[in-house]
Amino acid sequence: MRAGGAGREVLVTLVVAALLIWLMPLVIGTYTLTVLVIYGMLGLSLGLIWGFGGILCFGQAAFFGLGAYTYAIAAINIGESTVPMILAVLVPALFAALLGAMMFYGRLTDVYLGVITLVVTLILFKFVNSTAGPQYKIGEARLGGFNGIPGFQTLNVPGDPDAYIWGDPYFYVCAVMLVIVFLLVTWLLRSSFGRIAVGIRENEVRMALMGYDVAARKTVLFAIGAAIAGLAGALFANWGEIVTPNLFSLGQSAEIIIWCIVGGLGTRLGPIVGAAGLAYLKFLLGQQSMIDNTLITGLILVLFVLFLPRGLVPAIAALLTSIFGRSRRKPSARRMRRLRHG
Amino acid sequence: MAETVLETHGLTMRFGGVTASDNVDFKLAARELRCLIGPNGAGKSTFFKCVTGLLTPTEGHVFMRGQDVTGWQPHQIASLGVGIKTQTPNVMDALSVHENIWLAARRFFDPAEARARADTMIDRLALGSIARTALGQLAHGERQRVELGIVAVADPWLVLLDEPAAGMTAQDVDRMTAIIHDLTRSAAVVIVEHDMQFIRSIAEVVTVFHQGAVLMEDHVDRVMSDPHVRAVYLGKKA
Numbered sequence: 001m002r003a004g005g006a007g008r009e010v011l012v013t014l015v016v017a018a019l020l021i022w023l024m025p026l027v028i029g030t031y032t033l034t035v036l037v038i039y040g041m042l043g044l045s046l047g048l049i050w051g052f053g054g055i056l057c058f059g060q061a062a063f064f065g066l067g068a069y070t071y072a073i074a075a076i077n078i079g080e081s082t083v084p085m086i087l088a089v090l091v092p093a094l095f096a097a098l099l100g101a102m103m104f105y106g107r108l109t110d111v112y113l114g115v116i117t118l119v120v121t122l123i124l125f126k127f128v129n130s131t132a133g134p135q136y137k138i139g140e141a142r143l144g145g146f147n148g149i150p151g152f153q154t155l156n157v158p159g160d161p162d163a164y165i166w167g168d169p170y171f172y173v174c175a176v177m178l179v180i181v182f183l184l185v186t187w188l189l190r191s192s193f194g195r196i197a198v199g200i201r202e203n204e205v206r207m208a209l210m211g212y213d214v215a216a217r218k219t220v221l222f223a224i225g226a227a228i229a230g231l232a233g234a235l236f237a238n239w240g241e242i243v244t245p246n247l248f249s250l251g252q253s254a255e256i257i258i259w260c261i262v263g264g265l266g267t268r269l270g271p272i273v274g275a276a277g278l279a280y281l282k283f284l285l286g287q288q289s290m291i292d293n294t295l296i297t298g299l300i301l302v303l304f305v306l307f308l309p310r311g312l313v314p315a316i317a318a319l320l321t322s323i324f325g326r327s328r329r330k331p332s333a334r335r336m337r338r339l340r341h342g
Numbered sequence: 343m344a345e346t347v348l349e350t351h352g353l354t355m356r357f358g359g360v361t362a363s364d365n366v367d368f369k370l371a372a373r374e375l376r377c378l379i380g381p382n383g384a385g386k387s388t389f390f391k392c393v394t395g396l397l398t399p400t401e402g403h404v405f406m407r408g409q410d411v412t413g414w415q416p417h418q419i420a421s422l423g424v425g426i427k428t429q430t431p432n433v434m435d436a437l438s439v440h441e442n443i444w445l446a447a448r449r450f451f452d453p454a455e456a457r458a459r460a461d462t463m464i465d466r467l468a469l470g471s472i473a474r475t476a477l478g479q480l481a482h483g484e485r486q487r488v489e490l491g492i493v494a495v496a497d498p499w500l501v502l503l504d505e506p507a508a509g510m511t512a513q514d515v516d517r518m519t520a521i522i523h524d525l526t527r528s529a530a531v532v533i534v535e536h537d538m539q540f541i542r543s544i545a546e547v548v549t550v551f552h553q554g555a556v557l558m559e560d561h562v563d564r565v566m567s568d569p570h571v572r573a574v575y576l577g578k579k580a
Contacts, residue, residue, distance in 0.1 A: 202434035
């Protein structure tokens with residue numbers, strides 16, 4: 001019964017994703033859509049560790065930026081995009097594993113975790129900003145300080161450096177990657193590891209008293225979140241064809257948190273919807289100069305915290321069950337669980 | 343006498359100038375049921391926390407099945423096969439009864455076996471009708487019962503319970519007494535408790551704590567009739 005439910009969920013995900021990938025380009029240009037998809041993946045990375053692991057990271061942008069810079073630096077040195085893409089996932093994951101081990105074995109929680117991740121992001125931002133001089137080189141790549149790194153090899157068909165993937169095909173690559181990441185996250189959350197992670201989110205002491213090594217598990221989950229953020233960063237680097245220190249900025253970190261809150265924490269879909277929705281709104285607001293868009297983002301956050309504190313996706317899910325749920329048989333355990341976990 | 347499963351040597355815990363646990367020597371045999379009593383601040387809970395790894399004792403040693411576990415983390419101690427229930431209910435409020443107990447079983451068994459064991463435990467605790475309800479919505483007694491299930495589901499050989507009867511109805515207490523008796527068939531059980539009614543109904547050997555040290559250790563009837571114990575404990579209570 002469980003396996004059947006999982007299979008159906010994968011099928012629904014694939015059908016809905018295929019429809020969206022087919023229909024959305026008719027409404028929004030693929031260039032804009034690509035970045036919305038990338039932000040969606042970035043939102044999902046924090047949604048995973050915060051919503052399901054209870055780890056509030058104020059520095060998810062650090063892993064995003066690290067992924068982007070790793071990609072750019074490796075692409076300049078290697079000249080073919082496959083290995084740089086892999087490195088852009090591994091380097092942030094490794095960095096997060098070290099940082100996470102330090103924090104979680106040091107038993108830092110809640111606000112201290114936020115402070116440390118925030119400070120690490122600031123340090124990276126300041127450091128990368130100050131690397132304008134020619135002495136800051138990694139292999140062939142100059143770090144370029146506040147100017148960033150332009151002119152690196154963008155994504156190509158694996159094994160063929162001259163076959164660039166850009167424009168519409170690049171959108172499809174990003175969208176398919178997001179679907180794959182989404183399915184992997186789904187699988188992870190259904191696995192014992194994911195269920196234990198949720199248990200840790202709910203009560204660390206209890207899980208430790210059951211015999212689970214909480215620090216090790218949180219470190220692994222933190223690294224997985226960073227790997228996803230790193231992948232998003234690499235895709236973003238390919239989209240923008242330049243990486244700048246702004247990727248590490250506090251504004252970026254704050255936005256990711258707002259995406260998760262607005263979309264719905266503790267769901268898989270919420271952070272993606274929140275990210276894409278708010279980023280698109282920012283894009284639209286960027287076309288006019290009457291109102292500052294951070295003001296609107298702030299207003300939306302305040303309104304959500306006041307009136308829809310659980311976020312958009314849980315609210316819609318609750319609405320749908322209250323309308324359609326009655327006619328069906330009593331909600332099964334599996335459906336209830338899915339509602340709660342998105 | 344059966345094998346000693348839990349032993350402390352000169353266990354001392356100081357908080358600044360306060361000695362909460364003072365040179366406690368304690369011995370527990372396999373499948374023994376032992377109650378720890380004493381007035382508030384007698385050091386029962388501190389002793390309990392030192393044994394479970396929630397606190398690291400200032401001096402002295404803790405041995406479990408002959409192994410020195412002093413200074414171990416709680417998860418390492420639990421991994422030995424020790425079931426622990428803390429004083430305040432420690433459960434996963436947003437998760438269902440089944441998920442709570444499954445998580446406890448999953449630590450020691452594969453997913454399918456864990457599911458089967460969780461199902462069995464839920465039947466045993468008569469929680470079947472609320473197996474899919476989130477714990478946050480349950481009454482206090484039911485939550486306590488779930489936590490007992492969490493503790494018992496993985497077949498522990500040592501069970502440590504801090505105030506399991508706190509806030510329970512008489513019916514809940516009866517059910518729990520039965521479960522604890524069940525547990526003693528395979529595990530040694532230590533119960534820290536205030537409720538004298540409950541102690542009388544369940545205890546055989548009782549250890550009395552007073553000002554951090556062990557005051558007396560004897561059969562429950564003799565302890566209850568001891569004038570000194572009545573003075574420090576029962577006397578103060580009235």
